[in-house]
Amino acid sequence: MALIVQKFGGTSVGSIERIQAVAQKVIATCKQGHQVVVVVSAMSGETDRLLALSREISPQPGARELDVLLSTGEQVTIALLSMALFEMGCAAESFTGAQVGILTDSVHSRARIRNIDALRVSQALQDGKVVVVAGFQGIDEKGDITTLGRGGSDTTAVAMAAALEADECRIYTDVDGVYTADPRIVNKAKRIDRIAYEEMLEMASLGSKVLQIRSVEFASKYNISLRVLSTFKDGPGTLITNEDESMEQVLISGIAHNRDEAKLTIRGVPDTPGIASRILGPIAAANIEVDMIIQNIGDDNSTNFTFTVHRNDYCRGLEILQNIAEELGADGVAGDDSIVKISVVGLGMRSHAGIASQMFAVLAEEGINIQMISTSEIKISVVVDEKYLELGVRALHSAFGLDEGD
Amino acid sequence: MALIVQKFGGTSVGSIERIQAVAQKVIATCKQGHQVVVVVSAMSGETDRLLALSREISPQPGARELDVLLSTGEQVTIALLSMALFEMGCAAESFTGAQVGILTDSVHSRARIRNIDALRVSQALQDGKVVVVAGFQGIDEKGDITTLGRGGSDTTAVAMAAALEADECRIYTDVDGVYTADPRIVNKAKRIDRIAYEEMLEMASLGSKVLQIRSVEFASKYNISLRVLSTFKDGPGTLITNEDESMEQVLISGIAHNRDEAKLTIRGVPDTPGIASRILGPIAAANIEVDMIIQNIGDDNSTNFTFTVHRNDYCRGLEILQNIAEELGADGVAGDDSIVKISVVGLGMRSHAGIASQMFAVLAEEGINIQMISTSEIKISVVVDEKYLELGVRALHSAFGLDEGD
Numbered sequence: 026m027a028l029i030v031q032k033f034g035g036t037s038v039g040s041i042e043r044i045q046a047v048a049q050k051v052i053a054t055c056k057q058g059h060q061v062v063v064v065v066s067a068m069s070g071e072t073d074r075l076l077a078l079s080r081e082i083s084p085q086p087g088a089r090e091l092d093v094l095l096s097t098g099e100q101v102t103i104a105l106l107s108m109a110l111f112e113m114g115c116a117a118e119s120f121t122g123a124q125v126g127i128l129t130d131s132v133h134s135r136a137r138i139r140n141i142d143a144l145r146v147s148q149a150l151q152d153g154k155v156v157v158v159a160g161f162q163g164i165d166e167k168g169d170i171t172t173l174g175r176g177g178s179d180t181t182a183v184a185m186a187a188a189l190e191a192d193e194c195r196i197y198t199d200v201d202g203v204y205t206a207d208p209r210i211v212n213k214a215k216r217i218d219r220i221a222y223e224e225m226l227e228m229a230s231l232g233s234k235v236l237q238i239r240s241v242e243f244a245s246k247y248n249i250s251l252r253v254l255s256t257f258k259d260g261p262g263t264l265i266t267n268e269d270e271s272m273e274q275v276l277i278s279g280i281a282h283n284r285d286e287a288k289l290t291i292r293g294v295p296d297t298p299g300i301a302s303r304i305l306g307p308i309a310a311a312n313i314e315v316d317m318i319i320q321n322i323g324d325d326n327s328t329n330f331t332f333t334v335h336r337n338d339y340c341r342g343l344e345i346l347q348n349i350a351e352e353l354g355a356d357g358v359a360g361d362d363s364i365v366k367i368s369v370v371g372l373g374m375r376s377h378a379g380i381a382s383q384m385f386a387v388l389a390e391e392g393i394n395i396q397m398i399s400t401s402e403i404k405i406s407v408v409v410d411e412k413y414l415e416l417g418v419r420a421l422h423s424a425f426g427l428d429e430g431d
Numbered sequence: 432m433a434l435i436v437q438k439f440g441g442t443s444v445g446s447i448e449r450i451q452a453v454a455q456k457v458i459a460t461c462k463q464g465h466q467v468v469v470v471v472s473a474m475s476g477e478t479d480r481l482l483a484l485s486r487e488i489s490p491q492p493g494a495r496e497l498d499v500l501l502s503t504g505e506q507v508t509i510a511l512l513s514m515a516l517f518e519m520g521c522a523a524e525s526f527t528g529a530q531v532g533i534l535t536d537s538v539h540s541r542a543r544i545r546n547i548d549a550l551r552v553s554q555a556l557q558d559g560k561v562v563v564v565a566g567f568q569g570i571d572e573k574g575d576i577t578t579l580g581r582g583g584s585d586t587t588a589v590a591m592a593a594a595l596e597a598d599e600c601r602i603y604t605d606v607d608g609v610y611t612a613d614p615r616i617v618n619k620a621k622r623i624d625r626i627a628y629e630e631m632l633e634m635a636s637l638g639s640k641v642l643q644i645r646s647v648e649f650a651s652k653y654n655i656s657l658r659v660l661s662t663f664k665d666g667p668g669t670l671i672t673n674e675d676e677s678m679e680q681v682l683i684s685g686i687a688h689n690r691d692e693a694k695l696t697i698r699g700v701p702d703t704p705g706i707a708s709r710i711l712g713p714i715a716a717a718n719i720e721v722d723m724i725i726q727n728i729g730d731d732n733s734t735n736f737t738f739t740v741h742r743n744d745y746c747r748g749l750e751i752l753q754n755i756a757e758e759l760g761a762d763g764v765a766g767d768d769s770i771v772k773i774s775v776v777g778l779g780m781r782s783h784a785g786i787a788s789q790m791f792a793v794l795a796e797e798g799i800n801i802q803m804i805s806t807s808e809i810k811i812s813v814v815v816d817e818k819y820l821e822l823g824v825r826a827l828h829s830a831f832g833l834d835e836g837d
Contacts, residue, residue, distance in 0.1 A: 041487040075507070079514055081447040086514040093525050094510035097503035101481065104500035108485055108492040119499050123529065124574055145574065168530055168551065 027192035028060045028150070032160065032182035035069035037197055037256040038102050044068075047256070048109040050197075051155060055115060060150050062189065064160045064182040065106055067098025088133035092162075092172045096122065099159035099178075107157045117155040120146060122162035123170065127181065129163035135174035136163055138181075141188035150189075158185060176237025183240045187247035194244065194251050195262075196236060201255035202263035203228065203235055205427040206280040210418050213428040217278060218261070221268035224278045225251075227370045227404045241265065268372055276380065277371035277425040280418050281404075284365045284411060286316060287339035288396065289346055290331040293356025296322075303353065304330055307345050313338040317366070317399045317406065327356070331397060333408065336362050364396065365414045368406040369421055381405050387424040393417050433598035434466045434556070438566065438588035441475035443603055443662040444508050450474075453662070454515040456603075457561055461521060466556050468595065470566045470588040471512055473504025494539035498568075498578045502528065505565035505584070513563045523561040526552060528568035529576065533587065535569035541580035542569055544587075547594035556595075564591060582643025589646045593653035600650065600657050601668075602642060607661035608669035609634065609641055611833040612686040616824050619834040623684060624667070627674035630684045631657075633776045633810045647671065674778055682786065683777035683831040686824050687810075690771045690817060692722060693745035694802065695752055696737040699762025703732075709759065710736055713751050719744040723772070723805045723812065733762070737803060739814065742768050770802065771820045774812040775827055787811050793830040799823050 031051060038044050047063075054061050075094050079086045086094075103119035110117035126142030149156050160178025163171045173180050179196055186194035202216040203225065220228070222245035229238050235253055244251045244265065254262025294300055301320065308315060318332045334342045339362045346358045374380040384405055388395060393416065397408035409417055422428060437457060444450050453469075460467050481500050485492045492500075509525035516523035532548030555562050566584025569577045579586050585602055592600035608622040609631065626634070628651035635644050641659055650657045650671065660668025700706055707726065714721060724738045740748045745768045752764045780786040790811055794801060799822065803814035815823055828834060 041484065045488070078447065078507070078511060082451070082511060082514045083518040087517050090510045090513045090517070090525055093513075093527075094507060097506045100503045100506070101484070101500060104496045105484060105488060107496045107499075108488045111493050111496070112489040119496055121499075121576075124576075170527075170530075 026058050026060065028062070028189060029054055030062045030064060030182050030186040030189070030191045030194040032064040032178060032194070032196045033066070033256060034178060034198065035066040035072070036199060038065050038106065039069035041105070044102070044105050045109050048106060048113055048115070050256075051110060052113055052115050055155065062146065062150070062156045062158060062185055062191065063106065064158045064178055064185060065099060065102045066160050066178040067095075068102055071098040071101065089169060092133045092170050095172055096159070096162040096170050099161055103157045103159045110155055110157070115155055116153060117157055118149045119157045119159075121159045122181070123164040123168075125158055125185070127163035127184070129165055129171045129173070131165040131167070131169065131171065133171055136165070136171035138163060138173070138184050141184055143185070143188045146185075146189065176239060179237045179240035180243060183243045183247070183249055183251065186249045187243070191249065194249050196240075196251060196253050197256040198235060198253060199255065199257065200235060200253070201258050201260045202253055203265070203279070205278065206418055206422045207282065210282070210415050211280070211422045213430070214422065215427065215429045217263050219264045219266060219271075220278055221372050222265060223268070223403055224370050224372055225265045227368070227401070228279055228281050236265075274373065275371060276373040276377055277369050277427065279370050280421045280425070280427065281368045281370055282365055282414060282418055284414060285336050286333040286364060286366055286408075287336045287342075287362035288331060288333050288360060288364050288408060289339075289342050290329060290359045291346055291350055291353075291355050291357075292329050292359065293327045294330055294350075294353050296326050296328040300328075300353075301330065304346075304349055305332070307349060308334070308342060311341060311345055313342050313345075317397055317408065319397050319399065333364075333366070333397070363411045364408050365411045366406050366408050367414070367417045367421065368404050369425065370404040372403055374405070375402055383424065384421060387420050388417060391416055391420050432464050432466065434468070434595060435460055436468045436470060436588050436592040436595070436597045436600040437603065438470040438584060438601065439472070439603045439662060440584060441472040441478070442605060444471050444512065445475035447511070450508070450511050451515050454512060454519055454521070456662075457516060458519055458521050461561065468552065468556070468562045468564060468591055468597070469512065470564045470584055470591060471505060471508045472566050472584040473501075474508055477504040477507065495575060498539045498576050501578055502565070502568040502576050505567055509563045509565045516561055516563070521561055522559060523563055524555045525563045525565075527565045528587070529570040529574075531564055531591070533569035533590070535571055535577045535579070537571040537573070537575065537577065539575075539577055542571070542577035544569060544579070544590050547590055549591070549594045552591075552595065582645060585643045585646035586649060589649045589653070589655055589657065592655045593649070597655070600655050602646075602657060602659050603662040604641060604659060605661065605663065606641060606659070607664050607666045608659055609671070609685070611684065612824055612828045613688065616688070616821050617686070617828045619836070620828065621833065621835050622666075623669050625670045625672060625677075626684055627778050628671060629674070629809055630776050630778055631671045633774070633807070634685055634687050642671075680779065681777060682779035682783055683775050683833065685776050686827045686831070686833065687774045687776055688771055688820060688824055690820060691742050692739040692770060692772055692814070693742045693748075693768035694737060694739050694766060694770050694814060695745075695748050696735060696765045697752055697756055697759075697761050697763075698735050698765065699733045700736055700756075700759050701732060702734040706734075706759075707736065710752075710755055711738070713755060714738075714740070714748060717747060717751055719748050719751075723803055723814065725803050725805065739770075739772070739803070769817045770814050771817045772812050772814050773820070773823045773827065774810050775831065776810040778809055780811070781808055789830070790827065793826050794823060797822055797826050
């Protein structure tokens, strides 16, 4: 008998029929002899309905009261799912974030979990019940309701799995696993059976938006086996877990891409200490997140400095950079919002030199010019013109032996 | 500075505009220099929406989960009202039943309040905040969410007033007070300024459905001044409080009526000890509530036994009574579901003989035959044919000097 945490998002519980289908999935897991904790989100559309009500009252409602309002969404789902389970003959008990004992800090709308006192949940499991937990919500020391922010239900699921020392945390989504590349781009993309936390983090942050980064970090920290699988289609999904030897033998796990970035360059700035912070300081102050940063050795005591931001921040970033350029007496600024980032990710590359040169050779063969390069221990990213997105991803997928049937 | 509890029902908070109007009423009370605790129900329609969802899953959903589901209704309202108050410049903080510390027993869907630990609410009031409390809900010893059943928000308001030793508990409704008779029947009916708890209880149970009996009992027990007033129309309303000398001087406070009853008679039953319980035992076992009971001294060792039930229970009651009649060898059964009960209520009648005979004389003058009579210390009720309802109520209202302008 194992203890399994199953998490279902808003789409999976978006109607009474779907809630009943989720109940059947839960019961199937029980029938395999497992104890089950289910974590659910608000029914899809419900959060938007509640937000619309609050916006009729205030353009910027107070964060404390917004959490009180939004947390009702999951509370409705846990009650309905527990009823559905009961109706199918399965004893179930629902718990709000407060009832579970999910203690968070007091940062409303993006609280962080501090501790879980899972005593009541453990008791209910011992009593042979399925436990249904409201995702996305907790309670702070004062007893105020908090919410965890985007992807919060994933975080709740992983945190519950950690607190209960569950054997596996299953995240049900609308895809049936993590793929070696986006199947909409590469029709030969394969579902990955197992992937290491680190690789998943690189894949997620690079645009494979299956899981929230935060929940993968959490799972890694507490060593929880995470499985991504489909609500609507049977299958084993993808297991995200600690790396093992077999993983090392796979050179490259996948080709990720991100089409949400834009590139900003400031040319001819004085090559003196502190120049990077004088450029990026005002950008950070404007709450613009920066991804890649590249500074080359320059000529004549001046250098070019390039970084990427989210496309939504492109215009604002360009404006700020123009001011900085004037202040620093730089030669000028340039920008490009029609770029993409393509990355190869794999634990195996740590012990295999030559992945980078192979990647660059593949792109060169296809006539794709590389604008920026950035590397980490287990990934190499390049920025190229967005018109090369499909060509580049497919060429790399094939070259690194990831195509289905290979 | 007084501490005022204000309670607004579902209709009063049925839309964003109405919630904003409630916020203005609350702020007006604050501006008079008072501390305010607001108790609110779910927005009208919301409870039905949630019930409909649950019925799609189960014809009889479990009571524990139904309470989890329904309690979200008031939670939405407290958040929205707090936002509205804040938007109008008034610091407010919302509290669910659990957060207030409304401890109840564990009888889901009709829990009773055991204790209120109002520490957090007192603190918020001391901090100069308006406190917004979810009506209708509490929490049991295990930490499970409970609901108080019909009229539960009134009960929450009175219980909060008791726990906080508030100066007054104001119940906002769609009528502007308690009247000497139903204004739809007696156009000369007057709003009553002050009425004693006992009188209100007799009025309420007799069909003046302004307040739930339970909340009046609660107010009486803890000596809370209750005021009934209109959400939509300004005015002083009716104060329900301890009797005082001025009240004693009013002979009759009002004429109540109830058109929801039906009469059942079993004729010629043996006039022996224990007969009443042999008749009413099976009625009670069928969960039929009995109001008036009359047994006259009979002839020839047999007697007639008559009682009234809710009209909805008339057919079922008649059926049961026919079985009983056979068992007891009674002469037969009879019934009538076109009756009404008319009552005169007043503290003053305790010290004034002759109210009953005056009442009977007034009815006789109008040619109204009295079918049943029942009395308590402060009320006299008669059952008459329902066609005499308007005639009887108006005649009594006038005869006892209650007409407007008298």
